[in-house]
Structures are given as structure tokens and as C-alpha cells.
Amino acid sequence: MTTAAGTRPLGIDPPGTVHVSHDHHELGFLRKYIFSVDHKVIGIQFLFTGLVMLLWGGLMAMAIRWQLAFPWTQMPILGKVLFPETGGVTTPEGYTMLFTMHGTLMIFFVIIPLLTGTFGNYLIPLMIGAPDMAFPRLNMLGYWFWWPGILCIIMAMGAEGGGPAAGWTAYPPLSTIEAAAPGSMSGQTWWLLAVTFVGVSSMMGAVNYVTTIVKMRAPGMTLFRMPLSIWGLLIAALLQLFALPVLTAAGFMQLFDRVFDAGLFTPTDVVINNTNPETMGQAAGGSPLLWQHLFWFYSHPAVYIMVVPAMGFVSDIIATHARKPIFGYKPMVYSMSSIAGLGFIVWGHHMFTSGMNPNVGLVFMSATIMIALPSAIKVFNWLGTLFRSRIELNSAMLFALAFVSMFIIGGLSGIWMAATPVDMYIHDTYIIVAHFHYVVFAGSVMAIFGSLHHWFPKMFGRLMNETLGKIHFFGTFIFLNGIFYMMHQLGLAGLMRRTADPYAYETYAALQPMNQFISICAFCLLGWQVFFVFNFFHSMFFGKRVGRNPWKSCSLEWQAPSPPGHGNFDHQLEVHHGPYEYAVPGAAEDYVPQTQPSPQVG
Amino acid sequence: MAQLKHLLFRLIVTALFLAVPILGVWTFVNADQMHVWFPEAVSSFGGEIDHLFSLILWMVGITFVATEVLLVLIILRYSRRDPSRSHYTHGSHVLEMVWTAVPALLLLFILFSQMGVWSEVKIAPPHEPSDPYSRENPLMRVYASQFDWRVRYPDEEGNFEGENVVESAYDIYVPVDTKVFFDLVSRDVLHSFYVPNFRLKQDAIPGMKVPVWFEAREVGDFDLICAELCGWGHYKMAGRVHVLPQDEYTAWLEGQREALYDNGSED
Numbered sequence: 001m002t003t004a005a006g007t008r009p010l011g012i013d014p015p016g017t018v019h020v021s022h023d024h025h026e027l028g029f030l031r032k033y034i035f036s037v038d039h040k041v042i043g044i045q046f047l048f049t050g051l052v053m054l055l056w057g058g059l060m061a062m063a064i065r066w067q068l069a070f071p072w073t074q075m076p077i078l079g080k081v082l083f084p085e086t087g088g089v090t091t092p093e094g095y096t097m098l099f100t101m102h103g104t105l106m107i108f109f110v111i112i113p114l115l116t117g118t119f120g121n122y123l124i125p126l127m128i129g130a131p132d133m134a135f136p137r138l139n140m141l142g143y144w145f146w147w148p149g150i151l152c153i154i155m156a157m158g159a160e161g162g163g164p165a166a167g168w169t170a171y172p173p174l175s176t177i178e179a180a181a182p183g184s185m186s187g188q189t190w191w192l193l194a195v196t197f198v199g200v201s202s203m204m205g206a207v208n209y210v211t212t213i214v215k216m217r218a219p220g221m222t223l224f225r226m227p228l229s230i231w232g233l234l235i236a237a238l239l240q241l242f243a244l245p246v247l248t249a250a251g252f253m254q255l256f257d258r259v260f261d262a263g264l265f266t267p268t269d270v271v272i273n274n275t276n277p278e279t280m281g282q283a284a285g286g287s288p289l290l291w292q293h294l295f296w297f298y299s300h301p302a303v304y305i306m307v308v309p310a311m312g313f314v315s316d317i318i319a320t321h322a323r324k325p326i327f328g329y330k331p332m333v334y335s336m337s338s339i340a341g342l343g344f345i346v347w348g349h350h351m352f353t354s355g356m357n358p359n360v361g362l363v364f365m366s367a368t369i370m371i372a373l374p375s376a377i378k379v380f381n382w383l384g385t386l387f388r389s390r391i392e393l394n395s396a397m398l399f400a401l402a403f404v405s406m407f408i409i410g411g412l413s414g415i416w417m418a419a420t421p422v423d424m425y426i427h428d429t430y431i432i433v434a435h436f437h438y439v440v441f442a443g444s445v446m447a448i449f450g451s452l453h454h455w456f457p458k459m460f461g462r463l464m465n466e467t468l469g470k471i472h473f474f475g476t477f478i479f480l481n482g483i484f485y486m487m488h489q490l491g492l493a494g495l496m497r498r499t500a501d502p503y504a505y506e507t508y509a510a511l512q513p514m515n516q517f518i519s520i521c522a523f524c525l526l527g528w529q530v531f532f533v534f535n536f537f538h539s540m541f542f543g544k545r546v547g548r549n550p551w552k553s554c555s556l557e558w559q560a561p562s563p564p565g566h567g568n569f570d571h572q573l574e575v576h577h578g579p580y581e582y583a584v585p586g587a588a589e590d591y592v593p594q595t596q597p598s599p600q601v602g
Numbered sequence: 603m604a605q606l607k608h609l610l611f612r613l614i615v616t617a618l619f620l621a622v623p624i625l626g627v628w629t630f631v632n633a634d635q636m637h638v639w640f641p642e643a644v645s646s647f648g649g650e651i652d653h654l655f656s657l658i659l660w661m662v663g664i665t666f667v668a669t670e671v672l673l674v675l676i677i678l679r680y681s682r683r684d685p686s687r688s689h690y691t692h693g694s695h696v697l698e699m700v701w702t703a704v705p706a707l708l709l710l711f712i713l714f715s716q717m718g719v720w721s722e723v724k725i726a727p728p729h730e731p732s733d734p735y736s737r738e739n740p741l742m743r744v745y746a747s748q749f750d751w752r753v754r755y756p757d758e759e760g761n762f763e764g765e766n767v768v769e770s771a772y773d774i775y776v777p778v779d780t781k782v783f784f785d786l787v788s789r790d791v792l793h794s795f796y797v798p799n800f801r802l803k804q805d806a807i808p809g810m811k812v813p814v815w816f817e818a819r820e821v822g823d824f825d826l827i828c829a830e831l832c833g834w835g836h837y838k839m840a841g842r843v844h845v846l847p848q849d850e851y852t853a854w855l856e857g858q859r860e861a862l863y864d865n866g867s868e869d
């Protein structure tokens with residue numbers, strides 16, 4: 001018990017224990033900011049690292065957009081770094097590397113870590129009234145396991161021959177037989193290691209989140225008194241726990257194929273690049289479809305990992321800034337849970353045209369179409385919450401409203417894809433690209449921006465600038481719709497994704513102007529983010545100082561000092577009711593914190 | 603003054619959110635002129651698939667406009683700075699039932715409307731005794747490999763190996779108004795046989811022979827595009843499907859066979 005870290009709970013506390021922090025001896029800089037076991041510091045570490053990765057992934061997207069707007073021309077600035085040997089002109093192998101890296105970075109290094117790593121870490125203990133995570137050291141390890149992943153993905157991109165080239169979905173045999181993609185070489189192996197490390201990191205997080213939420217809630221904090229953010233994070237963590245092992249195992253299988261020529265995904269009698277792997281002594285007799293099943297068994301639940309926490313955050317932001325209880329709290333919880341449950345039996349909708357037995361396609365279509373139902377229920381409940389409320393149109397609220405508005409589009413377009421005959425036409429076209437960017441970018445990334453505005457005062461004790469926030473919001477909203485809405489149209493015209501130069505085809509010849517419009521919107525979108533970057537860093541040091549509860553919010557995190565010290569709370573907490581008691585008739589103020597007993601609240 | 607500023611701001615936000623459904627609908631209406639709309643459907647089931655798409659488009663489109671407009675109206679109306687408090691409620695059982703049951707019925711309707719066409723295309727192709735080809739007796743076999751398409755037409759005994767097998771690269775010739783059955787195979791990695799005008803897409807998998815069929819209803823030349831990432835040359839894995847009138851098709855095949863025969867006898 002020499003350090004403060006040592007005195008904090010390393011195991012599971014009996015339910016109801018609340019640790020009040022009194023001891024405040026100084027930790028060294030390293031222990032306090034680098035190798036910290038404090039969930040808040042770890043959350044902020046995830047935040048900074050994730051934002052840097054977001055920039056990296058965003059730059060990859062710009063390079064993709066340049067090629068699609070002006071194929072095989074010299075790319076300004078970025079081209080010199082990415083393709084020095086051609087003077088900045090994208091190469092065909094380079095293009096496959098670009099979209100592989102973009103997808104991988106955004107999914108495994110940006111959205112999942114920002115939602116669960118950042119907000120999961122930061123919010124869970126604060127919102128349930130716990131002093132820290134159940135396993136603080138494991139939590140620290142979770143962050144530090146991310147770094148080998150980052151190093152591996154850097155190695156992958158810089159690998160000899162041009163980096164991984166099989167897409168974020170890494171379908172074999174393209175991904176497993178080196179001769180199939182001469183550009184990939186060791187790049188794909190580094191890619192697999194990177195995804196594995198990130199997976200281990202997420203797993204450590206998930207174990208921690210579930211344990212903490214189940215075992216360390218403050219007295220009175222029943223499950224149905226938890227804020228929806230916590231429900232979202234809990235459900236996402238459960239999804240990780242059940243789905244990630246499958247991806248990890250599948251990743252090792254692919255690694256065996258690449259490193260030991262195990263042939264698990266290589267069928268017999270293929271001739272790749274003039275060689276039959278079997279004559280080279282490699283094993284064969286495997287099935288390429290097996291990977292697709294395993295991959296999507298993880299990755300479909302993963303797309304919900306990328307949205308369910310965001311749904312929770314948005315609910316909290318809306319209730320707070322509209323000063324109204326969440327409409328249908330329990331239906332919200334049930335619909336998030338059923339999205340997660342159904343999410344395990346819909347993976348085949350990514351494989352309708354894969355050659356899988358078409359009868360099975362019917363089953364997957366049924367489950368997938370029905371998964372739109374809980375999504376619809378959530379949207380109606382958000383509308384119900386906003387109805388007859390008092391909406392404060394600040395930046396946090398604007399981003400949350402954008403989430404709702406954009407999620408409607410992404411959810412509805414999913415229905416076309418779920419319809420097997422229609423999907424036969426639109427599968428792997430730009431309408432798919434539009435669909436998932438509406439949910440992941442226009443949905444989850446908007447929710448992340450909103451959440452940063454909302455929880456920034458807790459994290460740094462200062463407000464973000466509202467004017468800059470609004471300017472950032474308007475530009476982002478306009479440009480993202482300019483980009484992604486038009487992608488629906490390209491998809492309906494039949495445009496394939498992952499195509500470096502579409503205009504040679506008669507079918508696509510007329511599509512270049514639209515692609516140029518989209519690319520220009522994309523460049524503007526990236527440029528517009530300077531408002532965010534400036535606002536974020538400037539406000540961190542010069543923003544308006546605020547007290548504990550600047551938004552007059554009911555949930556527990558606002559009872560702690562801003563920013564909270566070690567152990568989070570400086571007084572004993574007891575929870576008396578749900579987290580959304582706004583506008584309670586007869587109450588003295590228009591909100592009743594969860595810690596405050598009130599005769600008016602049941 | 604502050605009030606006026608706030609009103610202006612609310613109106614801007616409203617306009618922004620309202621622009622999404624308005625411009626969204628506008629794009630769909632004008633997509634044809636902007637050349638970002640479906641290419642002409644020329645296969646027997648292409649029209650049915652477009653019809654199913656439009657069916658969903660109407661249902662989804664109405665829901666989209668209705669919910670977005672409702673959201674916008676709510677934002678506009680309830681962002682007034684009103685000193686009174688929000689309406690205090692935790693929900694309504696009746697409303698939850700309604701907005702669960704109604705979408706559920708609509709979704710079930712969509713679900714059942716899709717099954718027929720899927721079954722026709724992938725599970726149980728329609729077959730009449732007069733059809734010259736069937737799954738057991740296909741017209742051709744299509745081979746995909748990095749980065750080209752090859753097609754073989756069997757000899758008179760139906761063999762795909764041997765001297766009298768007609769082979770063609772990149773160009774696929776098929777007769778019009780005939781149910782064309784073929785087997786799709788890949789020699790190396792995954793590919794996908796995608797003819798936008800046919801509304802047909804099927805992945806080619808090494809180690810598997812996937813049965814595919816279509817019936818072209820119009821004579822013409824159509825793009826064949828690889829729709830599954832297959833390596834650096836994926837973008838240029840192009841082919842053409844030439845739909846010929848019946849007699850021209852027969853004449854073409856005969857010509858090919860004669861050429862084979864001539865070559866064979868010269869050796």
C-alpha cells in the first residue's frame with residue numbers, strides 16, 4: 001500500500017461499497033498521466049490516441065476520394081508521402097491498400113476505441129457511482145495492448161510491396177495466399193497481428209465494463225435506474241465478449257494459413273498467379289466461405305458495438321438538453337437488447353450472393369428485416385422525448401439531433417439490403433457504402449462529437465466554445481450529407497465499391513462528375529475539422545471554467561467535482577430514482593438529481 | 603434583439619434539418635436526368651427486382667419524409683425559450699404498442715414480398731419442357747481468374763474438356779429470350795459475376811461450381827463487371843455479354859466450332 005493506486009480496489013467490492021477518496025498524495029508524472037490505472041486518465045488516453053487515428057484514417061479517405069475524382073493523376077500533398085516512387089500518382093496496389101487501411105483504422109482503431117475505450121472508461125464508474133473500474137490494472141493493460149496493435153498496423157502499411165490489400169473484410173484466398181496479392185507480402189500478416197492485439201485490448205475492456213457495471217453500482221442504483229449510456233456500453237461489452245473470440249480464432253486460422261501454409265481457407269486445385277499452392281507443398285482442402293461466416297459472426301455484432309453505445313449517449317444528451325425524461329425508458333433498453341440479441345443471427349446478410357445455400361439466405365433475410373424494428377422503436381422514442389420538451393439548441397444537442405436524423409436514413413436503407421433480391425443488385429455497390437457511413441459516420445461520429453461537447457466540462461472542468469462548436473456542426477452536417485447521400489445514387493447506378501478506376505466501363509462512364517462533387521465535399525469536410533481541433537485544444541486550456549453540474553443533469557457523474565479527483569466522488573452516494581427526472585411537477589428545480597430523494601418522484 | 607437572434611438561429615437549424623428530406627427526395631426524382639439511376643433492366647427478373655426496389659422505396663421514402671419532417675417540426679416548435687417546464691411523462695404504453703405493431707406489420711409485408719423472386723432466381727428456377735438448357739444441361743461454364751473472364755461452350759456431347767470445346771475470353775455470347783443456365787467457377791480467388799443490366803450478381807468461389815441462370819429479353823452488349831475484390835487488377839476485370847438473336851447465336855457457335863475443326867485438321 002505504498003501508492004494511492006495500491007489502496008484502490010483491485011478486486012470486486014461487495015455491492016454497495018462506495019469509496020470516498022481522502023488520501024491525495026502526489027504521484028509522479030509517469031504514474032499519473034502515462035501508466036495510470038485511473039479510469040479517467042485511461043479514457044482520455046484512448047480519446048487522444050483515437051483522435052489521432054481518426055485523422056490518419058481520414059487522410060486515407062482523402063486519398064481514395066482523390067483517385068475516384070481524378071483517377072491516375074498526381075495527388076497533391078498526400079501523394080508525395082504515399083506514393084513517392086510514382087511522383088504522387090496512386091498505383092492500383094496502392095489503391096487496395098488505401099481502402100483496406102481506411103476501413104481497418106476507422107473500425108478497429110477509431111470508432112470502437114472511441115466509443116467503448118474512451119467513453120466506456122470515462123463514464124462507467126462515474127455514472128454508476130463507483131470509485132474506479134473493477135480491475136484498474138487490467139484496464140491500464142487494455143490501453144497498453146492497443147499500442148502493439150498500432151505498431152503492427154504501421155508496419156502493415158509500410159510493409160514491403162505495399163501493405164495489406166484484401167479489404168477490412170480480408171476474404172481468403174486473396175488474403176492468405178501471397179501470390180494472390182503480390183503487393184501484400186508481409187503486410188497482411190502484420191494486419192492480422194494488429195487486429196488481434198486490438199481484439200485483446202477490447203476484450204480486457206469488455207471484461208472490466210461488465211464486471212464493473214454488474215458489481216460496483218452505488219447503493220440504490222438498480223439496473224433500471226442506470227442511464228441509457230451505461231446500458232448501451234453494457235450491451236456493447238457483452239457483444240464483444242461473445243463475438244470477439246470468434247474473430248480472434250478466425251484471425252489465428254488465417255495466420256496459420258499465411259505462416260504455416262495450413263490451407264484452412266484454401267480449396268484444392270486452385271491455380272493462383274500460375275502456381276498451384278499444393279505443388280509448393282502447401283496444404284489445401286479448406287473453404288473460403290468458412291472465413292466469411294466466422295468474420296461476419298463477429299463483424300455484424302461489431303457494427304452494433306459501433307452504434308449501441310452511441311444510442312445511449314444520444315439519449316442522455318437529449319434528455320438533459322431537452323429537460324425531459326426519456327420517453328419509454330424500458331422500451332429503449334429492450335430494443336437495444338433485442339438489437340444485440342438478433343444481431344447474432346443476421347451475419348449471413350453479408351453473404352447473400354456469396355454462394356452460400358440460398359435457402360439459408362431466406363432465414364437471414366427474415367432476421368435482418370426484423371432487426372429494423374427495434375431501430376424504429378428507438379427513433380420513435382427519441383421523437384417522443386423531444387415532443388413537448390424544452391430544447392436547448394447547443395452544440396451537444398445539435399450533434400445528438402443529427403444522430404437521430406441520420407440514423408433514420410441509415411436504418412431505412414438497411415431494409416433494401418436485407419431484401420435478398422434487391423441486394424443481389426446492390427450488394428457491394430456504393431449504396432452499401434452510403435448505408436454504413438450513415439450509421440457509423442453520420443450516426444456514431446456525430447454522437448461522439450456531441451458527447452465530447454456534453455462531457456467535456458466533466459473531463460477538463462471547462463466548457464467547449466459554443467460558437468465554434470456550432471460552426472463546426474453546420475459545416476460537418478452539410479458536407480457529410482453532400483458526400484454520403486450522393487453515394488446512394490451512385491450505388492443505384494450500379495457503381496461497385498473498391499474499384500480504382502470505374503470510368504472505363506460503359507455503365508459507369510457518366511458517373512465521374514458526381515464522384516468529383518463527392519470528393520470536393522470530402523476535402524471540405526476534412527478542412528472543416530480545424531474548427532473542432534482548435535476548439536478542443538483551446539477550450540481545454542482557456543475554456544470557461546464550470547462547476548460540478550453545468551447542464552443541471554440528474555445522473556451521478558455530475559455529482560463529482562469537475563474534473564473528478566482520484567476515487568471520483570468526495571461524498572457518499574445513494575441513488576433514489578432513475579436518471580431522467582427532469583421537469584418534475586412540484587419539485588423546486590426542473591431537475592431532481594439521482595441522489596436526491598423527492599416526494600414527487602416515484 | 604436576443605430573441606430575434608434566437609429565432610433566426612432556430613430557423614437556420616430547422617432549414618438545415620429540413621434540407622435533408624427535401625434535397626433527398628429531389629435527388630431521387632431527378633436521378634434519371636443526373637445519370638445516377640438504374641441502368642435499363644433487360645433480364646426476365648430484372649423488372650421484378652426493380653419493382654421490389656420501388657415497393658420498398660415508397661414505403662421507406664414515406665417513412666423517411668414523415669419522420670424527418672416530424673423531427674424538424676418538433677425541433678422548431680420546442681426550441682422556443684419557454685419559461686414553463688417540459689411536459690412530465692415517462693412514456694405511453696399505448697403508443698409503444700402502436701409504433702411496435704405498425705412497423706412490424708409493414709416489415710413482415712416487405713419480408714414476404716421478397717421471397718418469390720429470390721426463390722425464382724436462386725432456388726427453383728422456372729423451367730418448361732421446351733427450354734433447351736437447364737441446370738443439368740447448361741449452355742456454358744464461366745471461369746473467373748485474376749483478372750479475366752473466360753467462358754467455355756461444351757461440345758455436342760456436353761463435355762467441357764476436349765478438342766471441340768469452344769472457348770472465348772472476355773466476350774460472352776448468349777441467345778436472347780432463352781433461359782441461359784451456366785456454372786460459375788473461379789480458378790484462384792473470389793470474384794463476382796455482375797451484370798448490372800441483368801440485376802444479377804453471384805460470387806465465383808474456387809473449389810465450388812455455382813449454378814446461375816438468367817434470361818435476357820433484349821439484344822445488345824452489356825458490361826460484365828467483377829464485383830468481389832480480387833486483387834490489384836480488380837477494377838479492370840471487365841467483360842462483355844453479347845446478347846444475340848437466336849439464329850445469330852447459333853451461327854456464331856457453329857462458326858466457332860468450324861474454326862476449331864479447321865484448325866484441328868490443319869495440324
Ligand code: HEM
Nearest residue numbers: 303306307349350372375411414415417418427428436439
Ligand atoms: C436497421 C437496421 C439495419 C439493417 C436492416 C442493416 C442491414 C444491412 C445489410 C443487409 C448489409 C449487407 C449489405 C450488403 O453487403 O449487400 C449491411 C451492411 C453493413 N451495415 Fe447495416 N443494417 C442495419 C443497421 C446498421 C447499423 C446500425 C450499422 C453500424 C453502426 C450498420 C453497419 C453496416 C456495415 C459496416 C455494413 C457493411 C460491411 C461491409 O460490407 O464492409 N448497419 N447492413
Ligand SMILES: [Cu+2]
Nearest residue numbers: 300303349350
Ligand atoms: Cu450486418
Ligand SMILES: [Cu+2]
Nearest residue numbers: 828830832836
Ligand atoms: Cu474482382
